[in-house]
Amino acid sequence: MIVLQILASGILLGGIYALISVGLNLIFGVIKIVNMAHGEFLMIGMYAAYFIYTATQINVGLISIIIFPLMMVLGYIIYRLVIKPLLGTAETETNTILATSGLTFVLQNLALMLWTADYRAIKTPTSSQSFSLGKIMLSVDRTYAFLICLVLVIVLYYILMRTRFGAKVRAVSQDKNAAILMGINVNFIYALTFCVGIALVGVAGAIITPIFSVYPSVGVFFGTASFIVVVLGGLGSFTGALLGGLIIGLVETAAGVLASAELAQVFSLLLFLLVLFVKPQGLLGKNARV
Amino acid sequence: MLKIENLNVAYGDTQVLWDLSLHVKENEIVTLLGPNGAGKTTLLHTICGLVSPLSGSIIFQGKNLLDIKPYHRPENGVVLVPEGRKLFPKMTVQENLSIAAGKAGVDKDTQDWVFELMPRLAERRKQLCGTLSGGEQQMCAIGRGIMAKPKLLMLDEPSLGLAPLIVEQVFDILTKLKQTGITIFFVEQFVEQSLGISERGYLLEDGRIVLEEDSETMLGNDYVKQVYLGI
Numbered sequence: 468m469i470v471l472q473i474l475a476s477g478i479l480l481g482g483i484y485a486l487i488s489v490g491l492n493l494i495f496g497v498i499k500i501v502n503m504a505h506g507e508f509l510m511i512g513m514y515a516a517y518f519i520y521t522a523t524q525i526n527v528g529l530i531s532i533i534i535f536p537l538m539m540v541l542g543y544i545i546y547r548l549v550i551k552p553l554l555g556t557a558e559t560e561t562n563t564i565l566a567t568s569g570l571t572f573v574l575q576n577l578a579l580m581l582w583t584a585d586y587r588a589i590k591t592p593t594s595s596q597s598f599s600l601g602k603i604m605l606s607v608d609r610t611y612a613f614l615i616c617l618v619l620v621i622v623l624y625y626i627l628m629r630t631r632f633g634a635k636v637r638a639v640s641q642d643k644n645a646a647i648l649m650g651i652n653v654n655f656i657y658a659l660t661f662c663v664g665i666a667l668v669g670v671a672g673a674i675i676t677p678i679f680s681v682y683p684s685v686g687v688f689f690g691t692a693s694f695i696v697v698v699l700g701g702l703g704s705f706t707g708a709l710l711g712g713l714i715i716g717l718v719e720t721a722a723g724v725l726a727s728a729e730l731a732q733v734f735s736l737l738l739f740l741l742v743l744f745v746k747p748q749g750l751l752g753k754n755a756r757v
Numbered sequence: 758m759l760k761i762e763n764l765n766v767a768y769g770d771t772q773v774l775w776d777l778s779l780h781v782k783e784n785e786i787v788t789l790l791g792p793n794g795a796g797k798t799t800l801l802h803t804i805c806g807l808v809s810p811l812s813g814s815i816i817f818q819g820k821n822l823l824d825i826k827p828y829h830r831p832e833n834g835v836v837l838v839p840e841g842r843k844l845f846p847k848m849t850v851q852e853n854l855s856i857a858a859g860k861a862g863v864d865k866d867t868q869d870w871v872f873e874l875m876p877r878l879a880e881r882r883k884q885l886c887g888t889l890s891g892g893e894q895q896m897c898a899i900g901r902g903i904m905a906k907p908k909l910l911m912l913d914e915p916s917l918g919l920a921p922l923i924v925e926q927v928f929d930i931l932t933k934l935k936q937t938g939i940t941i942f943f944v945e946q947f948v949e950q951s952l953g954i955s956e957r958g959y960l961l962e963d964g965r966i967v968l969e970e971d972s973e974t975m976l977g978n979d980y981v982k983q984v985y986l987g988i
């Protein structure tokens with residue numbers, strides 16, 4: 468029984484981790500840059516959801532729909548100001564890591580200034596409610612968050628694999644120069660991928676706001692988690708982020724139940740190191756199609 | 758159709774092409790010959806916009822190509838089949854072909870014709886390009902080029918690494934493309950065969966055009982014979 472419970476809760480958590488990480492991997496896979504400030508965009512999504520919810524009490528699913536375009540706009544501003552000027556420079560990779568690391572501090576301190584260091588949490592009508600599925604108990608909010616993740620991931624997969632636009636994105640990620648030769652506007656794909664990547668992590672932030680408190684440095688924890696997830700699953704791969712997310716979700720849930728909640732992250736770190744040791748290119752390595 | 762004048766191209770401080778001028782007429786096949794490192798790929802990349810020149814002009818059908826964004830050049834009819842194929846390895850043959858089709862979408866007739874020219878591709882439609890054999894990859898790369906509906910199709914060493922029989926097939930396909938009105942400008946190492954299907958040839962050495970002749974004269978040229986044909 469406990470196994471089923473761990474599986475179910477682990478998958479719920481895993482889905483959330485997957486959505487948190489997928490934007491990071493999308494940006495890395497297509498633009499080949501590491502966005503060190505990934506977690507901070509999650510933090511912004513969480514604050515946005517917190518304030519929208521406190522003001523309107525509307526459902527988190529609806530809030531996500533509002534936050535997605537807002538985060539895209541923020542993503543575009545950051546892309547134009549911080550990322551674009553560094554693309555095509557001699558040391559693009561290092562430069563963008565440095566620049567987005569700097570952005571981390573800027574965004575954290577901005578949050579601290581605007582919203583203080585207080586922990587804030589929203590209380591939805593379903594907070595701390597559970598429902599039972601057979602003998603398994605599941606948190607309503609977590610299940611709801613998971614379902615939103617699932618929908619987003621399926622939509623994203625469909626776009627990437629089945630639409631002409633998705634094919635262009637995959638083409639750019641596989642060979643940028645060949646993509647130009649095929650008449651693809653690479654700069655446009657870069658900008659849009661960055662915006663969508665940021666919007667996805669922003670929405671991930673929104674849907675976890677009923678579950679986790681928000682404070683200016685909350686992004687550090689989730690940012691680190693998403694780096695572990697993508698390296699574990701396979702850098703740059705969409706499906707790698709899903710797989711890595713699920714595994715980390717399961718491991719942390721199992722460790723939390725069987726050992727202790729404090730140890731949970733130690734276990735995922737251990738697993739992470741093990742995978743790095745045995746399969747440094749991540750579980751999916753270069754095999755994933757997307 | 759294509760007229761290049763006084764083109765100078767450099768990577769950083771090293772200049773690779775020097776005052777290069779050449780032209781390709783409508784419905785010709787023109788070969789560009791030259792040893793490794795001469796700058797052949799650089800020239801094709803400059804025409805496609807992957808590399809920007811220091812100076813010079815590239816006029817295609819009366820338009821200055823340098824004023825057209827690189828990703829708009831294919832829809833203007835200028836298409837390159839790059840050195841080493843550069844297929845998208847994790848996409849299927851069909852996806853590679855479709856993606857080249859541009860805004861208008863896949864043209865059924867063009868695709869049918871590609872499959873008629875290269876039946877092997879039709880069989881492998883659903884296979885990932887990364888898992889194709891070298892010959893099949895080259896066919897797919899050419900097919901992808903045709904899907905873009907080129908007026909000028911440029912190919913960078915299409916025979917690279919292929920068995921003689923496949924090379925023959927590739928050259929055969931180029932001749933058929935010409936018959937449908939496509940102009941061809943291509944880089945080759947197989948001097949005899951490539952000049953055999955071409956009207957004219959250029960010889961590029963150290964970034965400078967050192968010889969421009971019609972194919973037969975070029976094949977008879979003492980210097981070409983000595984250095985490139987080993988006769």
Ligand SMILES: Nc1ncnc2c1ncn2[C@@H]1O[C@H](COP(=O)(O)OP(=O)(O)OP(=O)(O)O)[C@@H](O)[C@H]1O
Nearest residue numbers: 768771773791792793794795796797798799800840
């Ligand atoms: N991206 C680059 N950066 C710097 N130098 C380059 C770059 N690409 C090519 N070169 C240099 O420019 C010169 C010409 O290279 P290019 O690839 O155009 O030659 P090529 O004639 O196509 O040779 P090959 O027959 O080997 O394909 C070479 O000396 C090469 O080292």
Ligand SMILES: [Mg+2]
Nearest residue numbers: 797798799840
């Ligand atoms: Mg070359």
